[in-house]
Amino acid sequence: MFQGSFVALITPMTVTGDVDNEALERLVAFHVDNGTDVIVAMGTTGESATFSHKDHRDTVKQIIKFVGGKIPVIAGTGSNSTEEALALTQAAKDDGADGVLLVAPYYNKPPQEGLYQHHKRIAEKVAIPQLLYNVPGRTAVDMLPETVARLSELSNIVAIKEATGDLDRGKAIMDLCGDQIDVISGDDATAMDLMLMGGKGNISVTANVAPREMSELCKVAIAGDRALAESINKPLLELHAKLFVEANPIPVKWLLHKMGYGSNTVRLPLVPLDEQFHAEVVDAAKTAGIEL
Secondary structure (H helix, E strand, O other): OOOEEEEEOOOOEOOOOOEOHHHHHHHHHHHHHOOOOEEEEOOOOOOHHHOOHHHHHHHHHHHHHHHOOOOOEEEEOOOOOHHHHHHHHHHHHHOOOOEEEEEOOOOOOOOHHHHHHHHHHHHHHOOOOEEEEEOHHHHOOOOOHHHHHHHOOOOOEEEEEEOOOOHHHHHHHHHHHHHHOEEEEOOHHHHHHHHHOOOOEEEEOHHHOOHHHHHHHHHHHHOOOHHHHHHHHHHHHHHHHHOOOOOOOHHHHHHHHHOOOOOOOOOOOOOOOOHHHHHHHHHHHHHOOOOO
16 A cells, blocks of 8 residues: 655754744655655654654644645554554544554553554554554564464554564565565665565655655665665665664754754754764765765
């Protein structure tokens, strides 16, 4: 249903920490004009963890408005509370999102049956395409391929963002689920290889600053052209790494600030990129052909 280059969009802010809607509108246009296939709003990179439900919903609505139907918008609606995730998912549907991204419930450390029942309840209650999101490095829980296979039998669970960076894990899900669910990378460093193996796209941090290149990379990798994919990916390799010298979205938000999209403000407990990393992030951006 969704494939290609999905940008895990930052949320531009003013120096006071409010959403900078003017910068957000320009950022959305930057992606629409440069080949991004799907916008993921209010995910980890969008700093959803520090937004109230009202501000979360308002930001999703603004992004949908700015996109104007040109490309799909997927809203992050996950929570470690099933009822909270349900409410956010219903709101996204009501506000016109094309799909939702549901991170595995974090902190609670539910067993596999709890993960299954959580996602099953949301899928049955809200008729909108849903993407699972497995990122154990952040959630402290790992959704196993067998659980993904069970969930893939629900018609509106259409994909999984697999962010472990483990290619064997991606292959196991593909083998178990066949064409019942799409596997989308959530790890820029290994995304090319996952797509060459049969993955259908990449939910990308790098795409925030290099949308054209990431769009082309996804197209050729999904088509199976390894040589061309490697030639596109090679200048981006350092950037994939340097955008994680501190916790995402600290580095990418600093870089977008340098590119003119909002202030360098991140909401506490995150803080702006430490000065010791500035030069290496700039060098990686220049290697990728980004003009600052």
